[in-house]
Amino acid sequence: MVVVVVMMRSCDCGVVLQGVGPRALMCPFCNKVFAGRNQHQRLRYHTLTHTGEKPHACPFCPHRARLKFNLHKHIRALHKDQLSS
Known part of the structure; x- marks a missing residue:
């Protein structure tokens, strides 16, 4: 059984997979599976x-x-002088 899950932001869509993990998500573009902690953010x-x-x-x-x-990282590396002002 495959359940489609659509989250709040437009790019946050995935598929919940049965048998891979309790709440594993799959990328709709390349089918990479994300399971475990912080899976939605990843x-x-x-x-x-x-x-x-x-x-x-x-x-x-x-x-x-x-x-x-x-x-x-970009700001610290290239704009140090502008940060202090």
């Missing part, structure tokens, strides 16, 4: 690789990042 981040979406914009330049952590 599926959301993974889906960004398929959609090409980069939701986090740098406030100092046109750079955009898929993950917020990567944006913070």
Whole structure:
């Protein structure tokens, strides 16, 4: 039995798989399975690789990042002088 689950954001859709885990989710693009802790978040981040979406914009330049952590690394590396002001 396969149950389709659609979550709150447009890129957060997956399929709940019976027999793989109690609440395993599968990527609708490549069928990669996400099970265990933080599976919804891992599926959301993974889906960004398929959609090409980069939701986090740098406030100092046109750079955009898929993950917020990567944006913070970018800002610390390239905009140190602008952070202190």
